[in-house]
Amino acid sequence: MAPILLLMAGLFLPLYPLSALPNALIQGQARGGALPVGDWRRGPAVKAAMILVFPLIGLGLIALAMEQASEGDGWATLFAIWGGLTSVLYAFRLLSAKDGEIWISHLYSSALALVWIGVGSGVSPLLPAIGLSVSLIPLIFLLDHLTQRFGIARSGLYPGLCCRLPWLAHLFVLAVLSAIAVPFSPSFFALAALAFGGVAADTVVVLLPICLSWLLWTWAGVNLLSGIVWGVPREDLSYRDLEPRQALGLGGGLIALGLFGILLVEVAL
């Protein structure tokens, strides 16, 4: 029963190829193809809810599985390796992703797959999972703002936002940095908790995928920023920056995230 529960958990804490389902859902894919822009099922609130709830379901299933598994079964280590491989695979795919929805779903899969390493090495996975998922939320909302303005959130189509939409560009940079786990974001402390907590169990299995994935995330983050924030703006598009209220809301959310990161370090480390 335990392996089946763990496999089910792999749908929510992505394990390749089970990760295809959460990826499709976060990308707004339905049976008949992509949902139209503006459909509520493709809205940022639904995506944010999925990103926050899926890991919790996955952790619940893991907890059930662990209760049933006897000592020395070895399933946890196997799933940790699988999670590590999944994470690196998605991080690598992230490098070529240009579409914002694909980007965020790949990053979700890569980040949350690392929680399996914590499971395998005896680290309490709850706070790392929350830290990793909550860091993606601001980016989801900012990508939605881009979709509202340009019809699509995609790198390379409307470069130079920093010149035309300074508020949005500033917050976008912060959101991307938070998502790729730069220091003082919750995801950074989540990674630190997984790495420091698990390193005693197995250095290679724990540190190699974490470090490799993190490296690839930062690379992909810079690619995303250079395709959207920097560059020469297009003259044929009309630009509309965030309203001050929206900017304040999003900025407040990012500050709250920072505070959560500090809380995480207090509790987890």
Place this chain on the structure above:
Amino acid sequence: MKRLAAAEIGTRWTLYDLIDQLHGERIGATLNEWLIKGCLDFLDEGQSAWRMPGRRQGLFQSWCQIARRNRRWRLRGLDLGPTLERVEQPEAAIDLVMTRLAIPERLWMDYFAVELSKLHGWAGFVRWRAQARDYYWQERNPADLVDFIAIRLILSLPLIEEAERRHRRDFLYPDWVRCMSERPHECLLRRELHSGAILPDYAHRVEVALDGGDTKGIETLCLDYEREKTAREAASRALRLRELCELAGIPRAELATQRSGALRQMIEAVHGLRAREGFLWMQALERTYIRHLLDRLAAPRETPAEALARTGTAAPGIAGSKVQALFCIDVRSERLRRQLEGLGHYETFGVAGFFGVPVNFIELGKGHESARCPAIVTPRNVVLEMPHEHAPHGPSLFHLATEVVHDLKCTALAPYITVEAVGLLFGFDMVGKTLAPTLYHRWRKRLDNGRPPTRLMIDKLSEEDARDLIASLHDELVVRALDRQLGIKREAVTTGMIQELREIALGRAAAPSQLARRFDLDSATETVFITRLRLEYRLTPDQARLQLEQLARIGFRIERQALLVRNTLTTIGLAEDFARTILVVGHGSRSQNNPYESALDCGACGGDKGLVNARLFAAMANRREVRERLAGQGIRIPEDTWFIPALHDTTTDEIQLHDLDQLPPGRLTQLTRIQEDLAAAGRLCARERCAALGETGIDSPEAAARRVKRNALDWTQVRPEWGLSGNASFIIGHRDLTRAVDLAGRAFLHSYDHRRDASGASLEAILSGPLIVAQWINLEHYFSVVDNAVFGSGSKVYHNVVGRFGVMTGNVSDLRTGLPAQTLRQGERPYHQPMRLITVIEAPLPFVQGVLSRVFKVRELVENGWIRLLVIDRAEGAAHLFEQGTWMAQPWTPRPENGRSAAVEPARRARKRQVPVETPS
């Protein structure tokens, strides 16, 4: 929307351009990077510590040798070896690639032109090298554009083949022609998607459709896309047109009614203006400038000193105390001349900064010649700089340490340990240069011994002297060889023995020598020694002949010196009424960490400092023999007149007098006052300069002087001075025309008196020399400011010096040409106003027309609108502007000065006024 046309393949786009545009590859960028790296290695002129091997074989051959062994390319699956094995010459390589790409031969030349334009900076440099005569590095490591294109094509071939494999398509010329004619919709959508010009909300749909490959679906989507994009563009243009109409005062209601025709008129006006809008703005700028210039030249004015003299507040100039000064025509001299004249007792003249002395100069301690004259002149004479006192000791400890650190930095492995060992020293250097540049520079200067005082060898050597000099040099070599090869010291041999050995080596005497007999050297040892003298010390008849030829180029004959001095003096109208002291002021700039430093130096001196030419001119003009010859030609320079060379530092506006040790003792008393005046004028200039640079917190000329000095020593300063930025006009005329007019450092001022130039020869010389150079400078600034990214070199903050010959942006880029943004722009706005050079000639119109008809190049520039020519005739009170092929009279009437008529000249000038006015031929 414009679709891709097959006719543009090979004439506008290369094959890999199409792959990049239609399939999202980056072949062009990769190709550029690889070619730049190859060029960097090959063209290096001493910056690299580990040099490319085999460069003497030429660019293509040496590159091929390296390319055959490039493992990085092999790992990527790009093995150039087999291709390179099949070609030995670059022409064969070009033929091979063009044939394999199936490009029709009729398109080859166009294709090459497109290829060369991809890296126009590098291609331009290679072309310049190939055509430069006597360019050391080109002679040593030859390269030309055929090599350049061959390498580019050879590199492009495997990249195109790699893309063919990846996309499972053929990308040869016929395939592209077929693709564009059979699948135009797909081509259009692909280009839109990959060029980043696509409507964002269509991007996903287009990508899916292209991946699906359904031709019908692609066509439908393409038509829909074209419609939508056209509609959006139309909406955006309509909005802009409405805004424009509102600005023009046309009410929206009137636009809506068809009857008024306002909308149609507006659209036609916009379309009509589009092609010549830039030209229109430029003409507006020029007209405004011309109007203001004419106003200022017509207005009554006087220098502060004259004003004081007129009101009786100050005594008029004391006879004999006047100082004349010759300045370069450079726009930066205008401020200094104005300020100096404002102090009183100074009369200034403008002349091309090489003072009419074209020369190749060999600086002390340097082994090569540098041309000190405008690029359009080829100097025939060479001048050597010689120390006139021997250094009491060898190089200082500071120099030794500097050399050791430099050598350590430049070796392949030493930097790793150098950082550990002496890295801290660089830290001190950095802190000092950054936080207290003035103090730090003063301290460094104290450690440095500086250059010893020198003299210039300006006279020709007689053949006898030259032979003596070479014999002495050879004897010196023999003494050194005896010491090193045989351990025999100088005190053990006689002069006769040394001379005998020299003659044997030169083949003018036979062994055995006295030396061999005295030191019991066997014939074998003596033969080896003589052979070494010939091979290692180059003591051969051929070498001696070469040295004699080189010596023959050194110096000027007295007749030539007199001719050069006469030409310069007559051109500027200074043929009589010489002051006792005449300053000859060259100029140069001083800045730190600035690859563009030579752009701030004197253009008339080949982009170098003008001091050498000033020293040469002064030395020639001070010679008794020269003055005797000049007197014979009607130019009588009084015996007590002395020419003193000086250097104007255009960054700090400090003027340093030189060769004071040659000054007659009686003249030294006057020097203190001159030096004080120059310093005061410099401080006043510095205040003007600070205002132009936007410096704040400057409350006095002294503070301004301190600030500009700091700018010159600050290594973080990206704009030590504006240089020639802002140049707008070139005024050829008497100084009376411009005296006391504030031209804001924007005018080249060339002194000229048409009444002394009956034949027009002097004006002809000015037009065909200085004016051409000024026009180059003006156009360089013009193009650099109108499109700084393409014709200029962008921001200098990102520049890196490459190979000691140019700069790149970042670590790999095209070689940057033109001027950097910091030279031309102040923040977001251009500091330099893009205008054509407004050339003002003070002379009668028929006279100018006559001269112009003889100077083909300048006439071409004027008639084709590259120069705006304005002729002012003060005697007639008329001004004429050449515009659209005709001379148009401009409203201009010189107004009389307070208390005196414009025609009345100071008493001193009265003599010049009596020269009969020549009627133009």
